[in-house]
Amino acid sequence: MSDHTLNPEKMPHNPEKATLEGKNKFLAFWFFLGGETVLFASLFGTYLALKGSTNGGPAAEEIFELELVFVMTMLLLTSSLTSVYAMYHMKNNNFGKMQLWLGVTVLLGIGFLSFEIYEFTNYITNEDFTFRTSAFGSAFYTLVGFHGGHVTFGLLWIITLMIRNAKRGLNLYNAPKFYIASLYWHFIDVVWVFIFTVVYLMGKVG
Amino acid sequence: MSTAIAQKQGFGAILWDYLTTVDHKKIAHLYLFGGGFFFIIGGLEAMIIRIQLIKPANDFVSAGFYNELLTMHGTTMIFFAAMPFIFALMNAVVPLQIGARDVAFPFLNALGFWLFLAGGLILNASWLLGGAPDAGWTAYAPLSTTSPGHGVDFYVLGLQISGAGTLIGGINFLVTIVNMRAPGMTYMRMPLFTWTIFVTSALILFAFPALTVGLFLMMFDRLFGSAFFNPDMGGNTIIWEHLFWIFGHPEVYILILPAFGVFSEVIPTFSKKRLFGYTAMVFATVLIGFLGFMVWAHHMFTVGLGPAANAIFAVATMAIAVPTGVKIFNWLFTMWGGSIRVTTAMLWALGFIPTFTLGGMTGVMLASAVADYQYQDSYFVVAHFHYVIVGGVIFGIFASLHYWWPKMFGKMLNEKLGKLTFWTFFIGFHLTFFIQHFLGLMGMPRRTWTYLPGQGLDNGNLISTIGAFLMAFGVIVFFYNVVYTAIKGEKVSNDPWDGRTLEWTIASPPPHYNFKQIPLVRGLDALWVEKMEGNKNLMPSEPLDDIHMPNSSILPFVMSLGLFIASFGFIYQVDDLRWLIVLIGGMLITFGAMFVRSVKDDHGHHIHKEDLEKGDGL
Numbered sequence: 001m002s003d004h005t006l007n008p009e010k011m012p013h014n015p016e017k018a019t020l021e022g023k024n025k026f027l028a029f030w031f032f033l034g035g036e037t038v039l040f041a042s043l044f045g046t047y048l049a050l051k052g053s054t055n056g057g058p059a060a061e062e063i064f065e066l067e068l069v070f071v072m073t074m075l076l077l078t079s080s081l082t083s084v085y086a087m088y089h090m091k092n093n094n095f096g097k098m099q100l101w102l103g104v105t106v107l108l109g110i111g112f113l114s115f116e117i118y119e120f121t122n123y124i125t126n127e128d129f130t131f132r133t134s135a136f137g138s139a140f141y142t143l144v145g146f147h148g149g150h151v152t153f154g155l156l157w158i159i160t161l162m163i164r165n166a167k168r169g170l171n172l173y174n175a176p177k178f179y180i181a182s183l184y185w186h187f188i189d190v191v192w193v194f195i196f197t198v199v200y201l202m203g204k205v206g
Numbered sequence: 207m208s209t210a211i212a213q214k215q216g217f218g219a220i221l222w223d224y225l226t227t228v229d230h231k232k233i234a235h236l237y238l239f240g241g242g243f244f245f246i247i248g249g250l251e252a253m254i255i256r257i258q259l260i261k262p263a264n265d266f267v268s269a270g271f272y273n274e275l276l277t278m279h280g281t282t283m284i285f286f287a288a289m290p291f292i293f294a295l296m297n298a299v300v301p302l303q304i305g306a307r308d309v310a311f312p313f314l315n316a317l318g319f320w321l322f323l324a325g326g327l328i329l330n331a332s333w334l335l336g337g338a339p340d341a342g343w344t345a346y347a348p349l350s351t352t353s354p355g356h357g358v359d360f361y362v363l364g365l366q367i368s369g370a371g372t373l374i375g376g377i378n379f380l381v382t383i384v385n386m387r388a389p390g391m392t393y394m395r396m397p398l399f400t401w402t403i404f405v406t407s408a409l410i411l412f413a414f415p416a417l418t419v420g421l422f423l424m425m426f427d428r429l430f431g432s433a434f435f436n437p438d439m440g441g442n443t444i445i446w447e448h449l450f451w452i453f454g455h456p457e458v459y460i461l462i463l464p465a466f467g468v469f470s471e472v473i474p475t476f477s478k479k480r481l482f483g484y485t486a487m488v489f490a491t492v493l494i495g496f497l498g499f500m501v502w503a504h505h506m507f508t509v510g511l512g513p514a515a516n517a518i519f520a521v522a523t524m525a526i527a528v529p530t531g532v533k534i535f536n537w538l539f540t541m542w543g544g545s546i547r548v549t550t551a552m553l554w555a556l557g558f559i560p561t562f563t564l565g566g567m568t569g570v571m572l573a574s575a576v577a578d579y580q581y582q583d584s585y586f587v588v589a590h591f592h593y594v595i596v597g598g599v600i601f602g603i604f605a606s607l608h609y610w611w612p613k614m615f616g617k618m619l620n621e622k623l624g625k626l627t628f629w630t631f632f633i634g635f636h637l638t639f640f641i642q643h644f645l646g647l648m649g650m651p652r653r654t655w656t657y658l659p660g661q662g663l664d665n666g667n668l669i670s671t672i673g674a675f676l677m678a679f680g681v682i683v684f685f686y687n688v689v690y691t692a693i694k695g696e697k698v699s700n701d702p703w704d705g706r707t708l709e710w711t712i713a714s715p716p717p718h719y720n721f722k723q724i725p726l727v728r729g730l731d732a733l734w735v736e737k738m739e740g741n742k743n744l745m746p747s748e749p750l751d752d753i754h755m756p757n758s759s760i761l762p763f764v765m766s767l768g769l770f771i772a773s774f775g776f777i778y779q780v781d782d783l784r785w786l787i788v789l790i791g792g793m794l795i796t797f798g799a800m801f802v803r804s805v806k807d808d809h810g811h812h813i814h815k816e817d818l819e820k821g822d823g824l
Contacts (some may be wrong), residue, residue, distance in 0.1 A: 006809075020385070024310040028381045031411055035373060039415035042452070046423065046434065046445055053440025055433070131432055135440035138432035142423070157804075164805045173807065 016179035055134030060203030079108035228312035234298035241290030248282035280343030302709035305388025320766035325368025332360035347435035376410030390727035402467030413456035420449035465602025477544025490529035523573035550624030554605035565593030586646025617695030631680030637673025768795030
């Protein structure tokens with residue numbers, strides 16, 4: 001595709017869906033998120049089946065600290081909002097502001113991830129609660145860890161896109177890439193809302 | 207472009223061409239021959255199983271080796287023979303049937319194939335590296351989690367990697383069918399084969415992630431010391447069964463729906479009538495797909511889920527017989543009053559209807575939870591699933607290969623040899639498996655290494671083994687037919703069967719851009735509509751212009767190679783932590799290739815109008 005078709009003089013209002021490639025990516029990513037939903041549903045099901053199986057090790061209500069998790073939740077929810085701002089600026093063809101808000105999103109994501117690493121380290125070193133302690137431990141680290149892995153991948157993805165396109169700005173080739181990365185970020189956020197509820201809140205009071 | 211150059215440059219160029227191709231038609235060839243390779247391996251395993259069971263108290267193979275054989279036969283046939291055959295058909299036919307120049311994501315299409323191949327090779331490498339998996343294709347815990355050696359690890363890694371490829375393929379075809387249909391091709395004008403692929407792709411999307419999770423948990427238990435399926439530490443083995451069958455039951459519909467689609471193309475073509483009850487067929491397909499997710503626990507009736515759960519799953523299972531029955535009657539009514547040509551493809555379709563009906567009938571018998579307590583784990587179950595999977599899926603694949611071979615390769619498979627294959631395979635099949643119903647009812651357990659004389663099982667097993675040899679003969683004739691056709695087969699025109707759908711409007715094999723101009727679809731059975739109006743071909747929907755095509759790439763191969771290498775690291779790091787280097791190295795190759803893919807722009811290329819006008823456009 002020639003440079004002109006990908007860099008039109010006036011960007012359309014929805015640059016992520018202006019080309020067939022963009023439309024395909026947009027739809028495929030929604031389908032992919034459908035599959036991811038099944039993946040996390042399976043992990044949630046496994047966790048719910050095993051959360052009482054502590055094997056003499058620590059139980060959920062003994063170790064979870066809602067204050068920490070609340071801060072993490074706020075960080076991640078806010079990062080979802082900032083990625084919406086980024087997409088808003090993408091649609092207005094304001095590349096600089098889009099990059100700025102994506103940068104804020106990444107910082108918030110790193111903050112979330114740091115707290116999660118701290119949380120896991122704390123459980124392992126101070127609470128003697130590991131992946132191998134009990135079936136509950138295995139299920140907890142697998143579910144929350146899969147989410148953490150998704151956050152890590154999402155961060156690397158967004159950072160790669162930001163650096164790769166920093167000098168050339170927005171066009172119809174990279175707009176769909178930014179857009180689906182932000183979709184992915186929202187999905188991670190939604191999964192976290194369920195983890196916060198099902199794992200932490202229900203773990204404390206359920 | 208590529209074929210012409212390849213022919214001049216010889217083997218190396220052809221190899222490079224296939225390693226880097228993103229053309230759906232070449233990927234179809236790869237899937238077909240990859241699947242054929244594993245089909246031979248799975249078939250040999252089946253033959254050894256039948257030779258072992260030919261007489262009582264036989265010791266042709268040891269009991270341990272027998273367990274490996276039955277596990278690998280099931281796993282190979284489902285995941286590495288039937289699935290790639292389905293993907294070969296999807297790739298060969300769907301873009302042509304909807305009037306598209308390629309799939310939505312040609313790069314991912316290639317990646318899907320290479321992941322499948324890597325997975326199959328990892329699984330089969332176990333034969334050479336200390337023993338194959340031996341816990342059955344269902345790999346129930348704790349049998350699988352406590353199985354010694356690395357066999358089950360190869361199962362876990364092999365299926366995980368090929369499963370990722372399948373998921374990618376499923377998403378690709380969903381998007382292709384939604385976004386890339388030719389102008390005028392509404393959903394209710396799509397050929398039924400495309401419809402079944404659409405529903406199958408949706409099933410892949412929602413079923414495979416459950417297997418992904420199950421395999422991850424199994425991998426963590428076996429290789430990283432977690433406790434999901436270890437009751438000593440609070441684990442629960444039933445979780446594996448649920449996850450496996452939440453995937454596993456939709457999987458059988460993933461396999462059978464495309465076969466239904468094939469018969470829905472073959473029967474109208476060779477009856478010279480439009481498909482009877484097209485709308486009902488579409489809804490039946492969707493309904494089967496939907497119900498397919500509601501019935502997984504019928505594989506677990508004897509686990510002890512309780513009478514309420516068993517009753518619900520029993521009724522849901524029986525309900526699937528309704529849309530399936532609709533299909534059977536619609537095929538019969540399509541033939542009713544038609545002018546039938548009994549070609550090889552049609553023979554397979556004719557053989558399929560009674561065979562699959564028998565399999566469906568035993569399916570309803572098994573669905574009755576109380577009766578299942580008697581049938582379960584016996585040869586009755588073995589007979590049932592071979593009737594539906596061989597009698598449905600494999601018959602469908604044979605029908606489709608004879609039907610679409612001329613479109614894929616430009617040459618007609620020999621009809622005489624084809625009919626010989628059909629009759630030997632068909633008779634051999636019923637000889638092998640019909641008697642197994644009775645062996646099961648007489649008490650022969652499945653997966654049994656041998657049996658004692660004088661229990662009424664001797665003759666039945668002998669007959670079954672003779673039938674298996676007849677099936678093997680049929681398959682050998684088919685392979686001979688493939689070679690014979692490649693050397694001596696007659697070249698065919700665009701439309702050798704007097705077809706009804708878009709794939710028959712273009713050359714056999716098609717040029718790599720498929721359609722010089724995207725056609726305008728004016729009804730169901732688009733080509734037939736034009737034939738009835740006296741037109742030779744479809745009207746184009748666009749003026750002749752430059753065609754945008756995707757670029758070839760070696761990256762899909764590299765990504766899969768990385769995961770292939772990493773798998774061995776995962777498996778052997780348990781014995782020696784130095785294998786972590788292999789693990790990390792493999793993952794770096796994969797992620798590196800993904801990184802390159804992300805940062806390197808790939809805009810594809812154009813075939814210019816002038817070249818298209820000159821003739822075949824390169």
